[in-house]
Amino acid sequence: MAEIVSLHKDKDEAGGILLSMQDEGVLRLTLNNPPANALSIALMEALTAELDRAGSDKSVRVVVIAAAGKLFSAGHDLKEMTAHRGDEDGGRAFFEKTMRLCADLMLKITHLPKPVIAEINGLATAAGCQLVASCDLAICTDTSTFCTPGVNIGLFCSTPMVAVTRAAHRKQAMEMLLTGETIDASTAKDFGLVNRIVPKEYLTQVVMKYAATIAAKSPLTLKIGKEAFYRQIEMPLEEAYDYAAQVMVENMLNVDAEEGICAFLQKRHAEWKGEA
Structure with a gap:
C-alpha cells in the first residue's frame, strides 16, 4: 500500500486534516479533523484541491472518501462560523464563503470524471450527510447513523437538502429534514442514502473491493x-x-x-x- 501523505498541515498540528493514500488506481482521502471531522474551510479547501488533482491524474481511477475517528463528519464547523458573528457584517461574508465552498465541493464530486465512494464509519450529520449523499456510492458500517438536524437548532439543512433529496426518496428526505432525527444504517439503506451495510471490521475491505472492481473498467x-x-x-x-x-x-x-x-x-x- 502506498505511503500516507498528510495534506494541508498547520504548523501546530501533528498530522494533516486530510490524509491521502493511493494504491493501484484507488485514491483514499481520509478526513482527519478531530474530534468531529467538521467540514471547516480548511478541510473543504483540502478536499477540493485533492479532487481537482484526482480529476486530472491519469493514475487515479476511483476516489474513496473515508474518515478517521469515531465520526464520519458532523458537518460544518459551527464554532468557526459563530466566531464570525462579530464581523462588521454579522458574519454574512463568511457564511456566504462557507456555503459557496461547500456547494462547489459537492458539485466537484458529481462532476469528477472518476467514481467517488463514501466509506462511512460512525455519524454523518448535516453537511457530513450531504457529503455521503453527494458521492456516487456509499458503504457504511452497521453502527453508522445519519441525520440532517439543522431544524433542531433553528437552521434548516437547506444545502444538505439538495444532495439528500437526490439520493433518498422524497418523503423520506423530507422526514429527515423536518424531524432532525437520527436514522440508523438499515433505515438509511431503505431511504436510499447508502448502498451496502457491512460489519465494522470488514468496512475498508469491502469498500476497496468495490473500488478495485470499478478501477479495472475503462x-x-x-x-x-x-x-x-x-x-x-x-x-x-x-x-x-x-x-x-x-x-x-x-x-x-x-x-x-x-x-x-x-x-x-x-x-x-x-x-x-x-x-x-
Whole structure:
C-alpha cells in the first residue's frame, strides 16, 4: 500500500486534516479533523484541491472518501462560523464563503470524471450527510447513523437538502429534514442514502473491493457513464432517452468500446486505451 501523505498541515498540528493514500488506481482521502471531522474551510479547501488533482491524474481511477475517528463528519464547523458573528457584517461574508465552498465541493464530486465512494464509519450529520449523499456510492458500517438536524437548532439543512433529496426518496428526505432525527444504517439503506451495510471490521475491505472492481473498467467509459447518469436524471423521460441514445452512439464509436466488444467476442481480457 502506498505511503500516507498528510495534506494541508498547520504548523501546530501533528498530522494533516486530510490524509491521502493511493494504491493501484484507488485514491483514499481520509478526513482527519478531530474530534468531529467538521467540514471547516480548511478541510473543504483540502478536499477540493485533492479532487481537482484526482480529476486530472491519469493514475487515479476511483476516489474513496473515508474518515478517521469515531465520526464520519458532523458537518460544518459551527464554532468557526459563530466566531464570525462579530464581523462588521454579522458574519454574512463568511457564511456566504462557507456555503459557496461547500456547494462547489459537492458539485466537484458529481462532476469528477472518476467514481467517488463514501466509506462511512460512525455519524454523518448535516453537511457530513450531504457529503455521503453527494458521492456516487456509499458503504457504511452497521453502527453508522445519519441525520440532517439543522431544524433542531433553528437552521434548516437547506444545502444538505439538495444532495439528500437526490439520493433518498422524497418523503423520506423530507422526514429527515423536518424531524432532525437520527436514522440508523438499515433505515438509511431503505431511504436510499447508502448502498451496502457491512460489519465494522470488514468496512475498508469491502469498500476497496468495490473500488478495485470499478478501477479495472475503462476510465473513458466510466467518465462517459457518470456524466450521462447525472445529466439524464434531471431530464424529462423522452429527452433523457434522446440524450442517452446519442451518448450510446458516441460511446460505441470510441476506442474502448471497440476493444471491449472485440475482447468479449474473442473471449480475452480487454486492454483499455482510452483516458478519462
